[in-house]
Amino acid sequence: MWYTIIVNEGNEDKPHNRKELLMNRKKKILVIDTETCGDIKHPLPYDIGAQIMDLDGYVYEAGSWVVYETYVGQRELMKSAYYANKLPQYEIDLAYGKRVMKKFFNIRRILMDWLIKYDVDTVAAYNTNFDVRALNNLMRSIMDNRFVRFFPKSINFIDIWAMAAYAICGTAAYQRNAYEEDWFSDKGNIRTTAECVFSFISGNTDFEESHTALEDVEIESAIMLYCWKKTKAEQRSIIGNPWRIPQKEWKYREARKDGII
Numbered sequence: 134m135w136y137t138i139i140v141n142e143g144n145e146d147k148p149h150n151r152k153e154l155l156m157n158r159k160k161k162i163l164v165i166d167t168e169t170c171g172d173i174k175h176p177l178p179y180d181i182g183a184q185i186m187d188l189d190g191y192v193y194e195a196g197s198w199v200v201y202e203t204y205v206g207q208r209e210l211m212k213s214a215y216y217a218n219k220l221p222q223y224e225i226d227l228a229y230g231k232r233v234m235k236k237f238f239n240i241r242r243i244l245m246d247w248l249i250k251y252d253v254d255t256v257a258a259y260n261t262n263f264d265v266r267a268l269n270n271l272m273r274s275i276m277d278n279r280f281v282r283f284f285p286k287s288i289n290f291i292d293i294w295a296m297a298a299y300a301i302c303g304t305a306a307y308q309r310n311a312y313e314e315d316w317f318s319d320k321g322n323i324r325t326t327a328e329c330v331f332s333f334i335s336g337n338t339d340f341e342e343s344h345t346a347l348e349d350v351e352i353e354s355a356i357m358l359y360c361w362k363k364t365k366a367e368q369r370s371i372i373g374n375p376w377r378i379p380q381k382e383w384k385y386r387e388a389r390k391d392g393i394i
Contacts, residue, residue: 159187161251166349167264170214176267179203182346197347199234216344259327259353261292291369293357297330300363303379323383325376334359
């Protein structure tokens with residue numbers, strides 16, 4: 134990925150120079166993505182990708198895991214996966230070691246260890262509500278429906294989707310690009326997907342989102358970095374339906390044809 138540099142490889146836990154000491158003081162964020170099966174109201178993750186990064190774009194840890202309990206234990210349910218057409222590629226990736234299959238609580242243990250190791254108190258995703266709900270759903274399913282959170286109660290959550298809606302999707306430049314590329318829903322709303330937003334900020338009009346967890350984490354992290362200094366704290370928080378944010382500007386510009394055509 135164009136913005137990342139892996140700085141902590143291997144098992145070294147202690148910084149050995151001034152650069153590493155300074156990096157250890159930087160705020161770090163866990164960016165996470167899930168690919169799910171099941172219905173939209175009760176999604177269950179079968180693919181989890183995550184990375185620990187700072188706001189300069191340095192990546193300290195990254196991981197990609199196929200969830201055993203869902204991928205193997207729920208074969209019929211897996212047919213409901215939104216991107217079920219990608220499942221044959223998972224078989225190839227698993228066979229060649231590109232992806233690793235682990236039990237859900239082992240994945241959680243790795244992520245909790247990262248949070249402690251890097252003193253992380255913030256988790257981000259593109260549509261954070263959805264990913265956290267999916268992770269909580271599987272926790273509760275495994276724990277016989279006991280109310281158990283995947284992340285500690287102390288964690289703060291930010292939503293990259295909201296950040297993009299405020300910082301990018303309402304701008305004349307993005308909306309002009311959306312007009313040219315026909316980024317609209319069936320109801321005429323301007324699209325705010327990670328695929329469209331990353332296509333805009335990267336200048337790659339042919340970009341197609343992978344819809345595999347770690348690969349999506351990488352583009353969503355790039356969007357987060359692009360938006361961070363352009364947004365206020367309240368614009369990074371989880372809000373309902375972030376796609377609504379740029380629609381008013383679009384309807385206004387569409388009416389005036391101002392900066393669109």
